[in-house]
Amino acid sequence: MDQTPLLTLQDRANGFLNDIAAQDSLIQGAVLVTGSYNSAAYGDALFERLDIPFPAQLGRAVDTRKADLLAGRAMAQAAMALLHVPPQPVLSAPSRAPIWPNGLSGSISHARGRCVCLLSQDTTHSYGVDTEAIASGRSLTAILKETLNIRERAMVTQGRLPAAANATLAFSAKEALFKALYPRVGQFFGFDAAELTHAPNDARLALTLTTDLADGLPKGRSFDIHHRLTDTHVLTWLCVPAA
Known part of the structure; x- marks a missing residue:
C-alpha cells in the first residue's frame, strides 16, 4: 500500500502528527x-494547513x-x-459521533496521544474502532x-496477557462495539449490555450481548473483536452488518 499520502500529511502537520501508518485491518x-499526535504542538492554524x-x-x-x-479527522483524511477517495469533511453529530460522507462508513478514536481511523466504502456494514492507554492506578x-x-x-486475571492490559x-x-452497533440500535446502551466471554488471546477477544438491543441483535449474540497492543496503548476494532 502506497504510504506517500500518509507521509505527506505528516510533513504538513509541523510536528503535530507522527508515526502515521497503514495497518492490516483484517x-x-x-x-x-494509526498515528501519534502531540497536543503541545497544536495551534488553530493546523486545521487550515491540513x-x-x-x-x-x-x-x-x-x-x-x-x-x-x-488528530482523529486527520486519520480520516489519511x-x-x-481508499483513493477525494478528501471530504467529516462532520459531528450532537452525540459527537462522526457523520460520514455518502459512500463511506467508518469509525475514529483517540486517546492520550494516539489516534486511529477504520474506514471502508462498504456501507452495508458498520465499523467500530477504539484506542486506549493501558490503564493503571485509578483508571x-x-x-x-x-x-x-x-x-x-x-x-x-487469566491468560497470557497482564491483567491491566486485559482489563483495558x-x-x-x-x-x-458500541460505536459499531449504535447506528443500528439508535440509542445509548451501557457497558453491561455486552460481556467478555473469555480472557483475550493474542489477537482477538469475544463479547456476548447480555440483553436484546434491537432486531437481529438478541441476547446471546457474540462478536469477535480484533485487537493489538503496544507498550502503552491497546487498539480494538470490528465490523458488523448495518442491518
Whole structure:
C-alpha cells in the first residue's frame, strides 16, 4: 500500500502528527490508519494547513479538545487517501459521533496521544474502532468497578496477557462495539449490555450481548473483536452488518 499520502500529511502537520501508518485491518475492503499526535504542538492554524474545516462547536473548546478532534479527522483524511477517495469533511453529530460522507462508513478514536481511523466504502456494514492507554492506578480501578462485572474481573486475571492490559482491552472492545452497533440500535446502551466471554488471546477477544438491543441483535449474540497492543496503548476494532 502506497504510504506517500500518509507521509505527506505528516510533513504538513509541523510536528503535530507522527508515526502515521497503514495497518492490516483484517477486514476486506477496510483500511486502518494509526498515528501519534502531540497536543503541545497544536495551534488553530493546523486545521487550515491540513485542509480540515474548523468545527464551529469547538470555538470555545480548550486546545486539548481541539487537538483530539483534529488528530482523529486527520486519520480520516489519511484513510480516504488510501481508499483513493477525494478528501471530504467529516462532520459531528450532537452525540459527537462522526457523520460520514455518502459512500463511506467508518469509525475514529483517540486517546492520550494516539489516534486511529477504520474506514471502508462498504456501507452495508458498520465499523467500530477504539484506542486506549493501558490503564493503571485509578483508571484501572474505575474500569474494574464500573465497566466489568464479577465474571469479567476474574477473566482479566487469566491468560497470557497482564491483567491491566486485559482489563483495558475489555473496556476498549466494549467502546468499539458500541460505536459499531449504535447506528443500528439508535440509542445509548451501557457497558453491561455486552460481556467478555473469555480472557483475550493474542489477537482477538469475544463479547456476548447480555440483553436484546434491537432486531437481529438478541441476547446471546457474540462478536469477535480484533485487537493489538503496544507498550502503552491497546487498539480494538470490528465490523458488523448495518442491518
